[in-house]
Each structure stands twice: as C-alpha cells, then as structure tokens.
Amino acid sequence: MDERKRESMIAYLRRRMAKVGMKAADLAAALKEEQLRQKSVRYRNAFGDTWDGKGGMPQWLQQATSAGQSLQHFAVIGSEKPAATAQRRSGVDWSKDPFAGTRLATAPRG
Known part of the structure; x- marks a missing residue:
C-alpha cells in the first residue's frame, strides 16, 4: 500500500x-x-470456534471427539508445552529453510 x-x-x-x-x-x-x-486459545476448528482448555468442553469439540476425531487435530500450533513439541519433532531443523512458505515448499512432488 x-x-x-x-x-x-x-x-x-x-x-x-x-x-x-x-x-x-x-x-x-x-x-x-x-x-x-x-x-490463550488451545483448540480451534475450521469455523473459528475456539476453546482455551479451561472449563467444560464446548459442544462443537464434544461432537467432533465423539465422532472419532482426536483432540490433537484441533490443537493450535504454539499452544503446546515446549517439551511436548520438541519430543514430536524430527532431528531436522527446518527453521532455516530458505524455501519455507514459498510455492517450492508446497508444490506437489511426483
């Protein structure tokens, strides 16, 4: 602009x-x-409904988990504890990837 x-x-x-x-x-x-x-948001769905993990689980999340969806599916990135995130990561450090966020990083392979 x-x-x-x-x-x-x-x-x-x-x-x-x-x-x-x-x-x-x-x-x-x-x-x-x-x-x-x-x-403070820990869980979010595609419609923008959120839950901070405190109090009772909201209906949208109850319905999704009852239908077989995992709670982790709705977890907001960055809301997890650092130790849990580090445990799940592979040994590769992608933070310095020059193509991160570009079309090259998301182009279909094959």
Whole structure:
C-alpha cells in the first residue's frame, strides 16, 4: 500500500471513530484484549470456534471427539508445552529453510 493511500485510510478511520465517540485508546485496549484472548486459545476448528482448555468442553469439540476425531487435530500450533513439541519433532531443523512458505515448499512432488 502506498503512503498516500495509507494516510487517506488513517484519516477516514479517525473520522469514523470520532463520529461514534471512539478513541484511539479504546481501540488499543480492544486489540490488546483480543491478542491476549488469542494467545490463550488451545483448540480451534475450521469455523473459528475456539476453546482455551479451561472449563467444560464446548459442544462443537464434544461432537467432533465423539465422532472419532482426536483432540490433537484441533490443537493450535504454539499452544503446546515446549517439551511436548520438541519430543514430536524430527532431528531436522527446518527453521532455516530458505524455501519455507514459498510455492517450492508446497508444490506437489511426483
């Protein structure tokens, strides 16, 4: 996005926020709260339903596990304890892979 378009968007958002009585601090607090909530998510389905692993298991997850799906299938990457993650990893360090995230890494082989 070029700088002029960005500045125009910022000005538009500020006008809309002023119109509804919203302050930048309100927006910052809401974003921070959402980030904290997302960090606590341990399980998520394809529809965006989430569960932090506390309290009773939600109905969507109960139904899926009753149907034979494993709980690990819904686990959010990064929510596991580091020891458990390290145990499952192979001996290869893929963190320095120059093709990670590119088409070359996901192209079908054959």
